[in-house]
Amino acid sequence: MYNSNDIQNIIPHRYPFLLVDTIEEIIDETCIIGKKNVTANEMHFMGHFPQKHVMPGVLIVEALAQTxxxxxxxxxxxxxxxxxLAGVNKMRFKRQVIPGDTLTLKVELTRMKAGIGFASATALVGDEVAAKGEIMFAIDK
Structure with missing residues (x-):
């Protein structure tokens, strides 16, 4: 549905902080599914951790927020x-994300109130949940 160029026309993030590669589907303007292909040449793997690469949980949350x-x-x-990103609640990490994994990023908007959005967010690798929780957005003019 959207490639990285399309995504960059919608959100301001750029490399190395653009953490969603494609948008696969938008359902009823309330649910979105994106993808992030995790590769060993990403900057954070230089220090997290050099001997065993693990994508930082905070970057998984950021990928969900960008989606x-x-x-x-x-x-x-x-x-x-x-x-x-205005808040994170009940976020749990169930599986390590490593280079070679493809994260499926699913965000379901549960409600909007006065420019604040609330969503259920899930990051999956295949059928396995890598992270799941709630995120909150604020629309800034």
Whole structure:
């Protein structure tokens, strides 16, 4: 549905901090599915950890947040705005993410109130949950 060039036209993130590669599907303007291909040449693997690469959990959360931001900012009323991560709740990490993995990033918007969005977020590797929790966004003008 969207490639990396399309994504960069919606959200302001750029390499090395653009953490979603493609958007596969948007369902009913409330659910989005993206992909992140994890590779060994990413900057964070130089120090996390040099002897055993593990993607930092905070970057998995950021990848989910960027995917959710694409959902919010692709709506006509939000074009040209910025979505910022406003909160994380009940986030649990169930599986390590390593180079060679493809993260499927699923974000379901549960409610919007006064420019604040609440979403359920899940990162999967294959059928295995890597991370799951709730994220909150604020739409910044």
């Amino acid at each position: 959710g931001a694409v959902l919010l900012l692709s709506k006509e009323e939000n074009k040209g705005k910025i979505a910022v």
